[in-house]
Amino acid sequence: xxxxxxxxxxxxxxxxxxxxxxxxxxxxxxxxxxxxxxxxxxxxxxxxxxxxxxxxxxxxxxxxxxxxxxxxxxxxxxxxxxxxxxxxxxxxxxxxxxxxxxxxxxxxxxxxxxxxxxxxxxxxxxxxxxxxxxxxxxxxxxxxxxxxxxxxxxxxxxxxxxxxxxxxxxxxxxxxxxxxxxxxxxxxxxxxxxxxxxxxxxxxxxxxxxxxxxxxxxxxxxxxxxxxxxxxxxxxxxxxxxxxxxxxxxxxxxxxxxxxxxxxxxxxxxxxxxxxxxxxxxxxxxxxxxxxxxxxxxxxxxxxxxxxxxxxxxxxxxxxxxxxxxxxxxxxxxxxxxxxxxxxxxxxxxxxxxxxxxxxxxxxxxxxxxxxxxxxxxxxxxxxxxxxxxxxxxxxxxxxxxxxxxxxxxxxxxxxxxxxxxxxxxxxxxxxxxxxxxxxxxxxxxxxxxxxxxxxxxxxxxxxxxxxxxxxxxxxxxxxxxxxxxxxxxxxxxxxxxxxxxxxxxxxxxxxxxxxxxxxxxxxxxxxxxxxxxxxxxxxxxxxxxxxxxxxxxxx
Amino acid sequence: xxxxxxxxxxxxxxxxxxxxxxxxxxxxxxxxxxxxxxxxxxxxxxxxxxxxxxxxxxxxxxxxxxxxxxxxxxxxxxxxxxxxxxxxxxxxxxxxxxxxxxxxxxxxxxxxxxxxxxxxxxxxxxxxxxxxxxxxxxxxxxxxxxxxxxxxxxxxxxxxxxxxxxxxxxxxxxxxxxxxxxxxxxxxxxxxxxxxxxxxxxxxxxxxxxxxxxxxxxxxxxxxxxxxxxxxxxxxxxxxxxxxxxxx
Numbered sequence: 001x002x003x004x005x006x007x008x009x010x011x012x013x014x015x016x017x018x019x020x021x022x023x024x025x026x027x028x029x030x031x032x033x034x035x036x037x038x039x040x041x042x043x044x045x046x047x048x049x050x051x052x053x054x055x056x057x058x059x060x061x062x063x064x065x066x067x068x069x070x071x072x073x074x075x076x077x078x079x080x081x082x083x084x085x086x087x088x089x090x091x092x093x094x095x096x097x098x099x100x101x102x103x104x105x106x107x108x109x110x111x112x113x114x115x116x117x118x119x120x121x122x123x124x125x126x127x128x129x130x131x132x133x134x135x136x137x138x139x140x141x142x143x144x145x146x147x148x149x150x151x152x153x154x155x156x157x158x159x160x161x162x163x164x165x166x167x168x169x170x171x172x173x174x175x176x177x178x179x180x181x182x183x184x185x186x187x188x189x190x191x192x193x194x195x196x197x198x199x200x201x202x203x204x205x206x207x208x209x210x211x212x213x214x215x216x217x218x219x220x221x222x223x224x225x226x227x228x229x230x231x232x233x234x235x236x237x238x239x240x241x242x243x244x245x246x247x248x249x250x251x252x253x254x255x256x257x258x259x260x261x262x263x264x265x266x267x268x269x270x271x272x273x274x275x276x277x278x279x280x281x282x283x284x285x286x287x288x289x290x291x292x293x294x295x296x297x298x299x300x301x302x303x304x305x306x307x308x309x310x311x312x313x314x315x316x317x318x319x320x321x322x323x324x325x326x327x328x329x330x331x332x333x334x335x336x337x338x339x340x341x342x343x344x345x346x347x348x349x350x351x352x353x354x355x356x357x358x359x360x361x362x363x364x365x366x367x368x369x370x371x372x373x374x375x376x377x378x379x380x381x382x383x384x385x386x387x388x389x390x391x392x393x394x395x396x397x398x399x400x401x402x403x404x405x406x407x408x409x410x411x412x413x414x415x416x417x418x419x420x421x422x423x424x425x426x427x428x429x430x431x432x433x434x435x436x437x438x439x440x441x442x443x444x445x446x447x448x449x450x451x452x453x454x455x456x457x458x459x460x461x462x463x464x465x466x467x468x469x470x471x472x473x474x475x476x477x478x479x480x481x482x483x484x485x486x487x488x489x490x491x492x493x494x495x496x497x498x499x500x501x502x503x504x505x506x507x508x509x510x511x512x513x514x515x516x517x518x519x520x521x522x523x524x525x526x527x528x529x530x531x532x533x534x535x536x537x538x539x540x541x542x543x544x545x546x547x548x549x550x551x552x553x554x555x556x
Numbered sequence: 557x558x559x560x561x562x563x564x565x566x567x568x569x570x571x572x573x574x575x576x577x578x579x580x581x582x583x584x585x586x587x588x589x590x591x592x593x594x595x596x597x598x599x600x601x602x603x604x605x606x607x608x609x610x611x612x613x614x615x616x617x618x619x620x621x622x623x624x625x626x627x628x629x630x631x632x633x634x635x636x637x638x639x640x641x642x643x644x645x646x647x648x649x650x651x652x653x654x655x656x657x658x659x660x661x662x663x664x665x666x667x668x669x670x671x672x673x674x675x676x677x678x679x680x681x682x683x684x685x686x687x688x689x690x691x692x693x694x695x696x697x698x699x700x701x702x703x704x705x706x707x708x709x710x711x712x713x714x715x716x717x718x719x720x721x722x723x724x725x726x727x728x729x730x731x732x733x734x735x736x737x738x739x740x741x742x743x744x745x746x747x748x749x750x751x752x753x754x755x756x757x758x759x760x761x762x763x764x765x766x767x768x769x770x771x772x773x774x775x776x777x778x779x780x781x782x783x784x785x786x787x788x789x790x791x792x793x794x795x796x797x798x799x800x801x802x803x804x
Contacts, residue, residue, distance in 0.1 A: 024589065086579075112579030117586070137580040261586045280607070 024263030025117075027085035028271040030078050030278055034129060035093030038100050040296045040332045040362050041509075042067020066276060068100050068362075069292060069509065072490045074279045075107035079114040087111055088258065088272075089136055091122040094129040097332075097363040099382040099474075101128060103488040105135045105212075112137055117261070121254050125239070127152070131209055134216040134244070140257075143248040145236045149228045152206045154198055158188045167402035169428050173437045175445035176391025176469025185395060197470055205384050205473050217244055287504040289324045290496050292489070294509065299336030299344065299368045306333055308340025314511050315347035319354055325505070326356040326496035329376055330489060335367030335389065338444055344372040345451060352377060356499035360492035361385040361483065366471055370482070371448060374455035378495060380487040381474035388482055390452060391469025392444045394437060398428035456481055607649055611801065614645035614659060617775060619796020621667065638665040638794060640705065653713050661705040663726065668698045675699045675735045681754045683733065695739040701756065702732035707764070718768040720775075725761050730754045766798055773798045 043065050078084040087108065096104075112118050112135075120136035122129065125147025133139050141147075163170060163185060170185040180194040190198075207221075210228070214221040219242065227233055227242055239245040249257060255267050262270050293315065297305025318324050329348065335341070351357050352375060359365070359376035366389035373379065381387060403409040403426075413421045422433050429437065449463045456463070458481060466472070466480045477483040487495070497505050577585070620637045645659030669675065674688040674697035688695045709722035735750040766775035779792035 024586065115577045115579060115582055117579040117583040119583070137578070137583050260591060261583070263589070263591060265591065 025085040025261050027083050028273050029258060030084045030087045030275060031090070031272050032087060032275045033090045034132065035090070035095060036276060037065040038068055038071060038096035038104070039065040040068055040097070040100070040330065041065075041294050042070060066279065068103065069489055069507070070279045070282055071100075071275065072103060072107055072488060073282045073507075074275060075104065075111060076490065077282055078278065079107075079111045079116065084116070084273075084278075086116055086261065087118040087136075089118060089120040089133065091120050091129040091133040092124060094126065094132070096128075098128065098384050099361075099363045101132050102382045102384055105132050106488060108132070108135045109216075119258070121249070121251075125149075125245075127209075130244075131213060134213040138246045139217075139244070140247050140249045140254060141236045141239055141245045142250065143236055145248075146234055147239065148231070148233050149224075151228060152202045152209075154202065156184065156190065158184050160186055160188045167399075167405045169398045169401065171396045171398070171429055171434060172393060173396070173434065173441050174391065174393035174469070175441050176393070176467065178471070179389070179391035179393045179469025182393050182395045185397075201386075201471055201473055201476075204475060208383060208475065213244075219243055284508065285504065285506040287506055288500075288502055289321075289508050290493055290500070290502070290505045291318050291321075291324045291327045292330055292493065292507060292509045293318065293327055294330045294332070294511065295344070295369065295372060296330075296332045296362075299333055299340045299372070301337055301340045306336065306340075306344070308337065308343045311511075312343045312347040315344065315351055318510065319347075319351045324355065324508070325502055326358070326500035327351060328489070328492045328496050329357055329359045329373055330362060330492075331359060331365040331369050331373045332362035333366075333369030333372075334364045335369050335371075337368070338392075341368035341371045342447075345375065348372060349375050356496055358492050358496045358499070360487070360489050361387060361474060362489075367391070371451055374452050374482075376455070377499070378485075378492075379483040380485060380489075380492040380495070381477060381483040382488070383473065383475045383486055385474035385477070385483075386471050387474060387477045388466070388470055388472035390448055390463070390467035392441050392448065393469070394441060396423065396425075396429055396437075398425055400426040400428075452482075609647045609649070610644070611647070612642075612644045613801060614642040614647075614657070615798055615800040616641045617796050617798035619775065619777060619794040621665075622793045622795060636666065636668045638663060638796070640664070655711045655713065657707075657709045657711065659707055659709075661707055661724070663701075663703040663705050665701045665703065666698050668696060673697070674737065677735065677750055677753055681752070683735065683753045683756055688739075691741055693740040695737065698736045699753075700734050700736055701728050703728040716770050718773075720764075720766045720768060720773070722765075723761060723763045725759065728756055728758055728760070730756060730758065768798075768800065771800050773800065 078087070089108070094101075108118055117138070118136040119138045119140070120133040121140045121142075122133065123142040123145040125133065125141065125145070127149055130147065130149060170182075172182040172186045174182060177191075177193045178197045180191065180197065183191055183194060207225075210224050211221045214224040217224075223242075224244075233239060233242065233244070236245070236248050240248060256265070259265055259267055259270055264270065295306045295311065299306045299308065301308045302310075318327055348357060357376045359373040359379040361373075361379065361381040363385060365373060365381070365385060365387045370387055370390065400411055403411070411426045413424070413426070415421055419430075419433060421427060422429065445467075449460060449467060452458065452463045452467070453460060462481075466482065472480065472482060474483060474486060478485060493507060497503075616639075618637065618639050640661045640663040643660045643662055645657050647655050647657040649655035667675075669685060672688060673685055674695055675683055676686055676697075678684045683699065688697070703726045705724045705726045707722050707724035709720050711718055711720045731752050733751075733753040733756045735748075735753055737746070737748045737750075739746050739748075760779070762777050762779040764775055764777040766773040775794075775796055775798045777794040777796075779794070781789040781791060
């Protein structure tokens with residue numbers, strides 16, 4: 001009996017010793033403001049922010065952006081930092097890519113799992129802001145606030161009738177019934193394949209988002225879907241009724257709520273730190289290096305974003321650097337020029353022979369973005385990444401008729417060969433020339449499929465079935481074998497470290513970013529429109545066909 | 557006995573893990589805790605500091621010259637002192653207890669010799685110190701300079717208090733040096749200003765130290781061989797008050 005009592009007392013002491021900390025919170029509030037832009041690659045920004053939208057070129061100094069990698073490292077660090085007591089999340093003016101929010105949401109949940117509260121507050125809720133706010137332990141809304149969850153959608157426009165009226169002819173040559181980017185020029189509506197593609201892409205993504213939000217709030221996904229479909233969410237009280245928000249508070253009431261958690265009534269006694277300041281203390285680590293190589297943007301031979309030869313030279317440097325033991329290839333690209341993409345792919349292949357190269361996908365790793373990374377040892381993706389789009393297309397416009405009818409300008413051609421006028425944008429392709437281009441496109445497609453076959457260990461038929469230009473979400477891409485697993489950028493880095501046999505490592509990023517205050521100039525891009533890159537066929541001696549680029553915007 | 561102990565140990569670990577609160581559980585506990593007015597936890601707010609800070613008007617101060625040369629007034633006189641105002645300053649604070657600053661100050665100084673002496677310009681246009689003519693009564697001769705200074709400071713912070721040590725380089729252009737005389741002669745009172753006096757060394761330096769509490773401090777400045785007057789260099793100590801906008 002004595003022994004039993006003693007052992008019970010020991011057990012009780014053990015239990016109480018591991019009980020969660022009692023008493024009010026001690027430490028600082030880590031304040032995350034979602035209006036701070038979060039981008040794949042952070043920048044310090046400059047002292048001034050000059051915005052001149054009327055100018056045809058973009059002259060200015062970039063405003064500061066928080067880099068996703070450092071944000072994730074900061075949140076992970078905060079979960080174990082005794083000096084950080086809780087997170088206060090302001091979800092207004094949400095501005096970040098969807099996959100960035102997916103990854104940040106996970107670290108917020110891990111912070112909460114570590115026993116530290118997360119409180120979210122704002123005045124308006126939307127798809128994106130509620131997606132992340134719902135991960136918080138408490139969500140508050142301004143009493144006069146409102147919001148709606150509209151679901152995902154994509155609006156596309158078609159120009160065939162307009163071009164016909166103007167007399168502009170466009171020939172679309174492609175391989176891939178789902179390679180739909182050029183359809184806007186030759187059709188007045190979506191093709192059945194394109195519609196099916198969008199529906200089968202958007203619906204699972206949205207359903208997954210709804211499930212996540214519902215699970216976080218303890219409501220059923222079907223109820224949440226029903227409220228959204230029936231427009232039952234609007235003013236602040238409707239959110240509280242449905243249990244999607246915990247309470248309505250004004251800002252001063254939120255201050256008092258936070259003070260209460262710290263056992264005080266004096267706001268000045270509660271210490272706070274902004275995420276961007278906390279990030280300054282995040283160290284890259286020590287020891288041998290793991291490089292995070294960013295392919296962020298369109299791929300082209302000589303552009304501002306992922307410039308083929310320049311980028312390939314950077315990869316070659318990483319290969320020759322013995323201090324770098326592994327590379328995480330962070331891809332956020334909708335694709336681009338064939339030649340440029342292949343140059344990069346080749347360098348990645350060479351790099352992969354010398355050290356582990358792990359791909360990590362951000363918002364897009366489609367078309368050329370998939371081509372350059374398909375050969376990586378392992379591919380991490382976010383659930384809501386858009387990937388695949390294994391297909392090729394080319395667009396050849398001809399304006400001869402339009403010039404003649406509208407502008408009364410007439411053309412005549414004199415050439416030394418039957419096809420010297422091919423691709424001159426005046427008369428379009430003859431049937432013979434079109435057939436030749438189609439053959440070239442098929443060759444490029446086969447090459448693309450070959451790369452995927454080698455990289456993913458599949459047969460031609462297996463790849464062809466999931467290719468055809470079709471875009472897949474990250475979730476589906478894992479099911480069909482285009483990617484290996486879901487995971488954040490930090491997960492990919494951890495995996496790379498394991499493969500390289502490193503328990504301690506230093507993270508270094510490439511290409512190196514210019515420091516704040518750098519004056520940039522470049523052509524202004526209209527980011528709202530689907531972008532199709534068209535290149536003259538006469539320019540490319542090797543690959544005489546075109547831009548592999550297909551991406552679209554999803555409205556949040 | 558061993559089996560029982562092992563079982564309890566594993567149970568404790570398991571239950572401990574089970575007892576680990578999530579953020580939601582913790583919030584529920586906190587929301588239900590009552591604030592006790594008498595014993596409420598007073599959390600001392602630690603001021604956040606910026607690791608790099610750029611400011612304008614970071615400090616200003618006024619000091620009195622304690623001149624060692626017998627030609628000058630001994631003791632504190634209104635016209636024997638300096639006023640300085642910071643134009644801009646860059647501070648770097650790598651840790652809470654130490655910071656360094658580099659700035660640009662605007663400085664106005666005045667020097668008044670004793671009644672028997674006066675500043676004047678010689679034939680070369682340089683400032684000289686000479687005996688005052690007998691016919692001038694109640695003579696007060698003041699040399700005024702406007703300078704730009706670049707102080708480099710090392711600050712040590714101890715909570716609200718602090719110690720600063722530093723040195724500065726001073727640039728005094730001749731065009732901003734003037735002699736201001738006030739005297740009586742006969743039945744008339746005179747005020748004479750002579751501008752653009754040469755001979756004052758355009759570049760000089762000094763060292764300083766200050767003891768600070770909050771935003772106020774007392775400073776001591778040492779000008780070695782102040783080359784105001786080439787023919788009569790003197791050492792100078794200045795004591796004054798400084799107000800700083802940099803919160804310690």
